[in-house]
Amino acid sequence: MNAFICTLLAGLFSSTAFAGAGASHGTAEVFEKGEWEVGLYAPLRRGMGKGIELSIHPLVAIRSPHIALKKAWNTGGEWRIATRHSLMHPTPLLRSLAREGTGGIIVADAVIPAIVASDNRFIASHDVGESSTISVSARVMLGVEFGESSWPSIDMPLSYTRTAAYRDGVATALGAQLDGKVVGTLHYRVDVDGWVLPNSEAQWASEVKTTLHWRPTDGFTAQAGATAVVAEYPYGNNWHVLPAFDLIFRW
Amino acid sequence: MIQRALWPLWLLLLTGCDALMFRTGFDDVEDAVMYTADSLTDAPDTADEVLVINHNIKYGGGRLLFFWECGGTRYNMTETEVKRHLDAVIDFINETEPDILMLQEVDVLSQRSAYIDQVQYILDRTHLNHGAYASQHKSDFLPSDGMGKMDFGNATLSRWPITEATRYALPLVEEYPAYYQYFYLKRHILDATVKLPGHSNVHVVNTHLEAFSDDGTKRKQIDRFHAHLADLDSEGAHIIAGGDLNSLPAGSVVLKEFADECTGESRFEGDNYEGEEDWLDELFADFTSLMPIEAYAEDNGPWHSYTGDTEVGWTRTLDYLFTNGTWLEGEVMQSEEQGGYETLPLSDHAPVRAVWEAGQ
Numbered sequence: 082m083n084a085f086i087c088t089l090l091a092g093l094f095s096s097t098a099f100a101g102a103g104a105s106h107g108t109a110e111v112f113e114k115g116e117w118e119v120g121l122y123a124p125l126r127r128g129m130g131k132g133i134e135l136s137i138h139p140l141v142a143i144r145s146p147h148i149a150l151k152k153a154w155n156t157g158g159e160w161r162i163a164t165r166h167s168l169m170h171p172t173p174l175l176r177s178l179a180r181e182g183t184g185g186i187i188v189a190d191a192v193i194p195a196i197v198a199s200d201n202r203f204i205a206s207h208d209v210g211e212s213s214t215i216s217v218s219a220r221v222m223l224g225v226e227f228g229e230s231s232w233p234s235i236d237m238p239l240s241y242t243r244t245a246a247y248r249d250g251v252a253t254a255l256g257a258q259l260d261g262k263v264v265g266t267l268h269y270r271v272d273v274d275g276w277v278l279p280n281s282e283a284q285w286a287s288e289v290k291t292t293l294h295w296r297p298t299d300g301f302t303a304q305a306g307a308t309a310v311v312a313e314y315p316y317g318n319n320w321h322v323l324p325a326f327d328l329i330f331r332w
Numbered sequence: 333m334i335q336r337a338l339w340p341l342w343l344l345l346l347t348g349c350d351a352l353m354f355r356t357g358f359d360d361v362e363d364a365v366m367y368t369a370d371s372l373t374d375a376p377d378t379a380d381e382v383l384v385i386n387h388n389i390k391y392g393g394g395r396l397l398f399f400w401e402c403g404g405t406r407y408n409m410t411e412t413e414v415k416r417h418l419d420a421v422i423d424f425i426n427e428t429e430p431d432i433l434m435l436q437e438v439d440v441l442s443q444r445s446a447y448i449d450q451v452q453y454i455l456d457r458t459h460l461n462h463g464a465y466a467s468q469h470k471s472d473f474l475p476s477d478g479m480g481k482m483d484f485g486n487a488t489l490s491r492w493p494i495t496e497a498t499r500y501a502l503p504l505v506e507e508y509p510a511y512y513q514y515f516y517l518k519r520h521i522l523d524a525t526v527k528l529p530g531h532s533n534v535h536v537v538n539t540h541l542e543a544f545s546d547d548g549t550k551r552k553q554i555d556r557f558h559a560h561l562a563d564l565d566s567e568g569a570h571i572i573a574g575g576d577l578n579s580l581p582a583g584s585v586v587l588k589e590f591a592d593e594c595t596g597e598s599r600f601e602g603d604n605y606e607g608e609e610d611w612l613d614e615l616f617a618d619f620t621s622l623m624p625i626e627a628y629a630e631d632n633g634p635w636h637s638y639t640g641d642t643e644v645g646w647t648r649t650l651d652y653l654f655t656n657g658t659w660l661e662g663e664v665m666q667s668e669e670q671g672g673y674e675t676l677p678l679s680d681h682a683p684v685r686a687v688w689e690a691g692q
Contacts, residue, residue, distance in 0.1 A: 181399065181477055183512075188407035188478030189399065233408055236443060236480050237473040316447040316481055319472065322352040 103329060104294075104302060105134075107258040107272055108216045109163035109206035111153040120329040124149070132163075145174035149200070165202040171247055172196050179232065186240075191232035196247050198224035213261035220254040220274075222246035234282065238310035238321045242276045242286045249280035268294040276312075286312030292325055302329040356471045358518055364497035365440075367463035367487075369455040375491035376431075379528045381660060382688045385428060386574040386653055388436040388540070388681035391484055392417045392445050395642060395677055399477060402594030402640055407478060411446035418453055421678055425458045428665075428673065428685065432526065433460060433489040436540040436576045436681075440465060443480035451487045460489040464497030466522040468540060471515060486538045486575070488524040497524040502539075502556055507547040517542075519553055521560050531690045535564050539575040544600065551611050554579065558615050565619075565656045572688055573619070574653040576681060580605045581612050581649060583629030590648055592641035603648075615654060622653040622662045622686045637664045637682040645676070651684045662686025 103123045105112065112118065112128025119125040124138040132153035141147070149167035156162050172195050179187035187193075199222070206216040224246035235244050245252040256274040263269050269292070276286040292306030304327045311320045350357045394417035397404035409417075425433065435454075439445040451465050467485035474482045488494070502519040522538040539557055542550045554577065564571050580587065588604040616625050623635050628649070636646035646666055653662065665671025665683045675682050 179478065183476045185477045185479075186475055190405065190407050191478070233443065233478070233480070314481075316441050316443070321472070322349075324349070 104296075104331065107204070107218065107256070107270075108214060108260065109153060109161040109204045111151055111163060116331070118329060118331040120327045122327050123329055136167075141174070144177055145169060145171045147171075159207055161206045163204045163206075165200075165204065167200040169198050169200070170196065171198065171244075175232070175244075175247070186235060187232055192229050193232050194226045194228040194230045196224055196226050198222060198246055200246075209259075209261075213259065216256075216258045216260070218254075218256040218258070220256065222252040224248070224250055234315060236283075236314045236316065238286075238312060238319075238323060239288070239308070241283065241312065241314060242278065242288075245278045245281045249278065251278075251280055253277045253279070263293070266296050268296060270294060270306075282315045283313040286310060288312075290325060300331050302331070303327075304329065354471050354473060354515070356515055356518075358467070358470075358499065358501055358520070360501045362499050364464040364466045364499050364522055364524065366494065366497060367451050367455055367465060367489075369458075369461045369463075370452075371456075372461045373459045373491070375461060375529075377529050379431065379492070379530060380690050382431045382528065382572070382690055383429065383685070384432045384434070384572055384574070384653060384662075384688050385425075385430040385665075385683050385685045386434040386436075386538075386576075386651055387421075387683040388576045388651060388679060389421055389438060389450075390679040390681065391437050391439040391442065392421070392448070392450055394420065394679065400599050402592075402598045403596055408444050409446060411448065414445045414448050414450075415453075417678075418448070418450060419457075422454060422457045424673060424675065424678060424683070425454065425460070428683075429459060430685070431491050432536055432572060434536065434538040434574050435487045435489065436538070437484060438465065438487045439484040440467070441481060441483040443482070447481075451489070455489060458489075459491065461491055462494045463487055463489045464494050464522060464524040466497075466499035466520055468519055469517045474515060476515065486520070486522045486540055488522055488526075488536050488538045490524070490526045490536070492529065493527045494524045495527050497522065500556075500560065502541070503549055503552045505542060505545045505547065505549045507545060507549075521557060523560070523564075528690060531570065533567075533569045534690070535569045535571050535573075537561060537564070537571060537573040539573075539577070541576070541578045543578040550578065551608070554611050554615070558618065561615075561619060561654065561656070569656075570690070571619070571654070571656045573655065574651070574684065576651050577612065578650055579608060579612055581616065581623070581625060581628055581652075582609055583625060583632070584609070584649070585632050586648070592639050592644045592647045594640070612652075615652075619654040619656055620659060622659045622684065623649070623664075634666070634670060635664050636666070637684060638680060639676075640680060642676050646682055651681055653684050653686050655688060658689040660687040660689050 111134045114128050114130030116128040124136045126136040134151040136149045147169035151165040154162045175193045179191040181189045202220045204218045254274050254276045258272040260270050272290040274288045278284050288310050290308040292304045295303045306325045308323045308325050392414045396406045398406050438450045440449045451463050465487045470483045500521040524536045526534050528534045541553045587606045593602040628635050635649045637651040639647045665675050
C-alpha cells in the first residue's frame with residue numbers, strides 16, 4: 082500500500098538523522114574500544130580502540146556502499162580534536178531513485194555515472210561549564226564522476242547539499258553544535274551548519290537542527306526535534322522545517 | 333494491517349506539516365497571483381469587440397512526447413527546448429493579437445520546464461500587459477516520476493488591467509487514496525475581472541477540468557463551473573468563460589477508441605467518454621457557446637481541438653468558449669486552412685478563437 086509514504090518519510094527522517102543522531106555525533110568524542118551504538122536511522126558505530134571509531138549505516142550501505150572512520154587526536158589541550166573521513170559509492174542508490182512512478186526522486190531517463198565521494202570533517206570540542214559542550218566543525222565533501230553523466234539536481238532540503246559533491250565535485254560546510262543538559266535525563270542539542278557549494282547552481286544553505294534527547298539509561302536515547310533549512314535552490318530561495326526523530330541504542 | 337492502521341497518522345503528519353514541507357494545499361477561495369509585463373504596451377481605448385483566445389499550451393512542451401504519453405520517453409526539458417516552444421507560442425500570440433488570452437497548463441516554477449516562469453515570459457514578449465495565475469498542481473517536491481518542484485496551472489492574460497482575480501477550488505478526485513490526492517492535481521476556476529474600457533463588471537473565467545476520474549468528479553466540476561457562471565450572470569456580470577473541460581459535447585460521433593489512441597505501451601487507458609454525453613448540456617443551454625451545438629452535431633471535425641498524435645490530426649473537442657453575451661465569430665484554429673495558423677506544432681491542444689461583443 083503505502084510504501085510510497087513510508088519511503089518518503091523514512092527518507093526524510095533518515096536524512097535528518099544522518100545530520101545529528103548519536104550521542105557523540107558532531108563532537109570530538111570517540112567511542113571506547115568495544116562500544117557499540119545504532120539507531121533506527123542513525124548509523125551503526127563501534128569503538129575500535131586507539132581513538133578510532135568506525136561507522137556504517139547497514140540499510141543504506143546495501144544501496145550506497147560506504148564506511149566512515151573517526152579518529153581522535155591527542156592534543157593535551159582544552160580542546161579535544163577529531164577528524165572523520167568517509168568514503169562512499171552512491172551510484173546504486175541514486176540509480177534506484179531514478180525511476181517511474183511514485184517514489185521516483187530522479188527522472189527515469191537520468192544517466193547516473195559511477196561516483197566515488199568522500200566526506201571529511203574536522204571537529205573540535207570544548208566543555209562549557211559542568212554539563213555543556215560546544216563543538217565546531219569544518220567539512221569538505223569531494224566527489225568524482227566516471228563516465229557519461231546527465232542527471233538533475235535533487236532540489237529539496239538536505240538532499241541538495243548532500244548530493245552536490247556527487248554532481249559538482251565539491252561541497253563545504255562550517256558548523257557549530259551545542260550539547261547540554263536540560264534537567265535530569267533530558268538533554269538538548271542545537272546544531273547549526275552553513276553550507277557553501279562553490280561549483281553548484283545554488284550555492285548556499287543553512288541548517289539549524291534542534292533536538293531534545295531523553296536518556297533514561299546509558300544504553301538508550303530517544304531523540305525528537307526539527308531541522309529548519311533555509312537555502313538557495315536552482316529555482317530560488319526557500320525554507321522548510323523537517324521533523325527529526327530517532328531511537329538510539331548503545332551497549 | 334499495521335501499515336493500513338497508520339494511514340491516518342501519515343496523512344495527519346503530511347497535511348499538518350504541509351506549510352512547512354511540501355506545500356501542496358490551497359484554500360477553497362484565495363487570491364490569484366497577479367503579473368504585469370516588464371514594459372507595458374498601449375492598449376486600445378475602446379473595446380466594443382474583444383478578441384478572445386483559449387489555449388492549453390502543455391507547459392511549453394510543444395510536441396515532445398513525455399513519459400505519460402503514448403510512446404513518450406521525455407521527462408525534464410532543457411531551458412533551450414522550453415524557450416523554443418514558448419517562442420513558437422509567442423509568435424502565434426503576436427500574429428493573432430488577442431485582447432484576452434486564457435491559458436491552461438502553464439508552468440511558473442517547475443523543474444520539468446527549467447524553472448521558467450512562463451506567464452512572465454509570455455507577458456514580456458507580447459502586447460499583453462497583465463496576467464492572473466492560479467496553480468492547479470503545486471508541490472515543493474513531488475516524489476513521483478522525478479518531477480521535483482512543480483507549479484503549474486491556468487493563466488488569464490489581458491491587454492487591459494486585471495483589477496481582481498480569485499482562485500476557486502473545485503472538488504478533488506475522491507477515488508484516489510488520501511496520500512495520492514495530497515500530491516495530485518487540484519483543479520480550480522480562475523475568475524479574473526478585467527477593466528475593459530467603457531465596460532464594467534467583465535469577468536473572464538478560466539478552468540481546466542479533471543481528465544482522469546471514474547467517480548463522477550469531472551461531473552461535479554462541470555456543475556460547479558456552471559454554477560459559478562450562473563452566479564456571475566445573476567449578479568449582472570458580463571462573462572467570457574472558457575477552458576479545457578476534458579469533456580465531449582452532445583452530438584459527438586466518437587466517444588472512445590479515437591484515431592490517436594495509443595496502440596503501444598501507455599500509462600493510461602484509452603479515453604472513453606461513454607455515459608458523459610449530456611454532462612455539458614446545461615452549460616450549452618444556459619450560456620452561449622462559440623460552437624453551436626447543432627453545427628457540431630452536423631460535423632464534429634471543425635471543432636476538434638485535441639490530438640495526441642500529429643500524424644492523425646485533431647480528434648476530439650475538449651476546449652470551449654462560453655458567454656452570457658454574444659460571440660460575433662470564431663473557430664478552433666486547427667490549421668492554415670481553418671484559423672490561418674498552423675497550430676499542430678504548438679501543443680496537443682488547438683487554440684479556440686472568438687470575437688466577443690462587449691456588453692454594456
